[in-house]
Amino acid sequence: MSLDDSLTVIRGACGHDCPDTCTWIVEARSGKAERLYGDPEHPFTRGTLCAKVNHYLDRVYHPDRVLYPLKRTGKKGEGQFVRTTWDEALTDIAGRWNSIIAESGAEAILPYSFAGNQGLIQMASLGQRLFGLLGCSKLERALCGEVAGKGISATNGCGYGVDPEELVHSRFIVLWGTNTIVTNLHLWPVIAEARRRGARIVVIDPVRTRTAEQADWHLALKPASDGALALAMMHVIIRDNLVDHDYVQQYSIGYEQLAERVQEYSPATVASITGLPAEEIERFAREYATTRPSLLRPLIGLEHHHNGATMYRTLACLPILTGAWRDRGGGLARSTGALQYSTLNTDGVWLPQHDKPGVRTLNMRDLGRDLCSRELAPPIRSLCVYNSNPAVTTPNQQKIREGLLREDLFTVVHDLFVTETARYADYVLPATSQIESLDIVPAWGHHYLSLNRPAIEPLGESVSNTEFFRRLAKALGRDESWLFESDESLLRTALSSGHPWLKGISYERLWEEGYVRLNHERDWRPFAKGGFPTSSGKAELYSEALFERGLDPLPAVGEIRRGTGNQLQLITGKTLHFLNSSYAHIDRHQRREGKLFVEMNADDASGRRLNDGQLVEVSNDQGTVKAVCRISDRVGPGLAWMPFGGNGDADGNPLSVNTLTPEEPTDWGGGSGFYDTFVEIAAC
Ligand SMILES: Nc1nc2c(c(=O)[nH]1)N[C@H]1C(S)=C(S)[C@@H](COP(=O)(O)OP(=O)(O)OC[C@H]3O[C@@H](n4cnc5c(=O)[nH]c(N)nc54)[C@H](O)[C@@H]3O)O[C@H]1N2
Numbered sequence: 001m002s003l004d005d006s007l008t009v010i011r012g013a014c015g016h017d018c019p020d021t022c023t024w025i026v027e028a029r030s031g032k033a034e035r036l037y038g039d040p041e042h043p044f045t046r047g048t049l050c051a052k053v054n055h056y057l058d059r060v061y062h063p064d065r066v067l068y069p070l071k072r073t074g075k076k077g078e079g080q081f082v083r084t085t086w087d088e089a090l091t092d093i094a095g096r097w098n099s100i101i102a103e104s105g106a107e108a109i110l111p112y113s114f115a116g117n118q119g120l121i122q123m124a125s126l127g128q129r130l131f132g133l134l135g136c137s138k139l140e141r142a143l144c145g146e147v148a149g150k151g152i153s154a155t156n157g158c159g160y161g162v163d164p165e166e167l168v169h170s171r172f173i174v175l176w177g178t179n180t181i182v183t184n185l186h187l188w189p190v191i192a193e194a195r196r197r198g199a200r201i202v203v204i205d206p207v208r209t210r211t212a213e214q215a216d217w218h219l220a221l222k223p224a225s226d227g228a229l230a231l232a233m234m235h236v237i238i239r240d241n242l243v244d245h246d247y248v249q250q251y252s253i254g255y256e257q258l259a260e261r262v263q264e265y266s267p268a269t270v271a272s273i274t275g276l277p278a279e280e281i282e283r284f285a286r287e288y289a290t291t292r293p294s295l296l297r298p299l300i301g302l303e304h305h306h307n308g309a310t311m312y313r314t315l316a317c318l319p320i321l322t323g324a325w326r327d328r329g330g331g332l333a334r335s336t337g338a339l340q341y342s343t344l345n346t347d348g349v350w351l352p353q354h355d356k357p358g359v360r361t362l363n364m365r366d367l368g369r370d371l372c373s374r375e376l377a378p379p380i381r382s383l384c385v386y387n388s389n390p391a392v393t394t395p396n397q398q399k400i401r402e403g404l405l406r407e408d409l410f411t412v413v414h415d416l417f418v419t420e421t422a423r424y425a426d427y428v429l430p431a432t433s434q435i436e437s438l439d440i441v442p443a444w445g446h447h448y449l450s451l452n453r454p455a456i457e458p459l460g461e462s463v464s465n466t467e468f469f470r471r472l473a474k475a476l477g478r479d480e481s482w483l484f485e486s487d488e489s490l491l492r493t494a495l496s497s498g499h500p501w502l503k504g505i506s507y508e509r510l511w512e513e514g515y516v517r518l519n520h521e522r523d524w525r526p527f528a529k530g531g532f533p534t535s536s537g538k539a540e541l542y543s544e545a546l547f548e549r550g551l552d553p554l555p556a557v558g559e560i561r562r563g564t565g566n567q568l569q570l571i572t573g574k575t576l577h578f579l580n581s582s583y584a585h586i587d588r589h590q591r592r593e594g595k596l597f598v599e600m601n602a603d604d605a606s607g608r609r610l611n612d613g614q615l616v617e618v619s620n621d622q623g624t625v626k627a628v629c630r631i632s633d634r635v636g637p638g639l640a641w642m643p644f645g646g647n648g649d650a651d652g653n654p655l656s657v658n659t660l661t662p663e664e665p666t667d668w669g670g671g672s673g674f675y676d677t678f679v680e681i682a683a684c
Pocket residue numbers: 017018019144176177178179180182183184204205206207209222223224225226299300301302305571573574575576577578579580581645675
């Protein structure tokens with residue numbers, strides 16, 4: 001890095017929680033970044049950034065950025081702080097934690113983090129080591145990805161799937177509960193190319209999203225009824241003998257039981273569950289089974305329902321029946337995250353062997369309940385939040401805020417901004433942005449590993465997550481050398497797995513080239529010849545493992561939740577200008593998203609005597625959020641849609657849509673049924 005006035009050009013990679021992991025180029029002069037733009041050479045992200053990261057430097061240099069340690073002066077939640085020093089803050093934090101550990105045990109401290117920075121070491125490395133060694137409560141991080149991964153793994157043994165770049169070879173692409181154009185922008189050109197080559201694009205989504213508008217076929221089914229749709233498809237596939245019997249026989253178990261199970265799910269029966277005409281289900285099933293290669297692309301939408309895991313488990317049976325996995329571009333493509341991580345030496349980065357054994361695990365979904373619990377022993381006495389903003393993103397927000405208000409809770413937040421969560425903190429500590437820290441970013445939407453090089457020095461007194469944990473370890477008086485490992489050394493450790501896909505991918509090469517595609521042949525078909533890593537070694541249409549856990553061993557509909565009386569089902573989805581709750585406090589992005597609104601269709605609005613543009617109350621037994629009514633045919637009867645991510649309602653109250661969502665766990669996988677929220681909507 002140069003501090004003279006010559007221009008430096010540094011390659012980096014976005015660390016946001018998004019499948020795309022774009023690579024970018026930063027131009028800096030005199031220690032200041034002047035331009036940040038997409039790297040045109042990256043084969044997947046191709047020089048295009050999204051509506052958020054196009055303005056990343058506004059985020060880096062935002063006047064509200066926290067640049068110095070802050071100590072609370074006002075009441076919790078007021079957001080009143082004074083500047084303090086790192087030394088003072090760390091001494092106080094270490095002192096308090098040491099007392100808590102002595103009095104209640106380290107489990108009384110809950111480190112709370114998610115994927116706010118999804119770089120390899122900034123997401124999880126020295127923090128895992130330090131908190132593991134101390135024996136702090138562990139966190140089950142299952143708000144995103146886990147339910148889908150576990151559901152699909154129940155059938156396939158793992159969540160691996162088709163390399164997203166291979167989708168150009170598909171001829172029937174089903175975007176199943178994913179709004180690609182908004183959330184996974186860089187996959188769209190691949191899909192467009194497949195379409196140019198003759199592919200049909202189908203979207204399955206209760207909402208007519210932007211992606212649905214661009215599709216060839218939109219099946220607007222009722223929420224959470226996807227398992228039923230998949231069972232009806234299997235019914236048709238078996239009834240009409242569209243099964244790849246050779247594939248099924250060689251590479252799966254449980255076909256007979258499955259065939260019996262799907263008998264009761266005729267399209268006519270399933271029509272009433274899904275709200276789709278029987279004829280449309282028939283046609284869809286036949287086209288799916290007879291067009292090759294056919295590909296299913298589910299992302300996150302399904303997992304935010306109570307029956308989430310069951311739905312993914314059921315969906316995963318479809319490409320087994322049709323043998324779609326044999327084809328190039330056929331099968332199922334979800335997150336590439338697990339696959340990328342399986343190539344890395346993660347144990348070397350996390351060092352789980354030093355973890356204190358027998359420590360409890362709390363689920364991130366239950367934060368509000370756990371903070372307010374009178375039974376939890378020991379109670380949570382301190383929270384250390386980084387890479388996450390639970391006061392906005394986690395269900396039952398009012399409960400979380402009630403917990404964060406506890407006078408006897410000592411809260412430390414490490415972030416770039418005084419987030420809604422940080423407003424309740426005792427200390428807010430400044431975090432670096434992505435252009436100020438070093439990392440490797442494994443993508444969950446493609447097969448490139450990217451190196452993010454810092455382009456400028458940390459602003460103010462901000463520190464990266466890894467440096468934050470080194471400082472904490474020192475303040476706590478620890479002297480284990482592995483708590484102080486350097487970023488570069490951690491990254492070299494990660495690359496030292498010896499995995500064949502990392503062959504030829506060294507730290508030096510990443511430094512030089514910026515990104516490298518995992519080292520496997522282009523035409524990689526994970527299950528073309530079986531090889532499912534289940535206990536039977538085959539795809540499990542019938543799963544003994546599920547049965548042993550007391551779960552349905554066969555693909556199923558699962559329990560579909562519906563509201564009562566006059567309630568509408570509320571889906572709270574991702575938006576173009578926010579990245580979960582990030583960017584929501586930046587004027588430009590807030591203006592683009594506008595006031596919080598709720599969409600419902602004309603019949604539901606007229607039944608409630610509501611007009612377009614009117615301020616309404618959206619409420620349930622957890623709370624009330626004010627929103628502008630939008631009458632829209634994007635949603636069908638009984639359904640409402642609100643944008644997730646903003647941190648204020650339409651009346652200026654600091655309430656997010658997660659005021660209304662319950663902690664309700666998913667069937668399995670540890671997630672949250674965010675979208676099984678039922679609300680009344682009435683004029684204010
Ligand atoms: N611009 C932007 N991009 C993002 C994010 C962001 O906040 N903003 N967030 C990032 C993150 S963390 C993630 S996990 C990904 C998520 O990426 P996606 O999975 O694409 O995004 P979601 O909007 O969560 O949900 C996808 C769709 O599922 C639909 N859906 C809801 N319930 C059902 C159902 O029961 N059945 C079916 N078939 N569909 C259903 C919703 O209407 C929605 O259109 O996006 C990432 N990218």
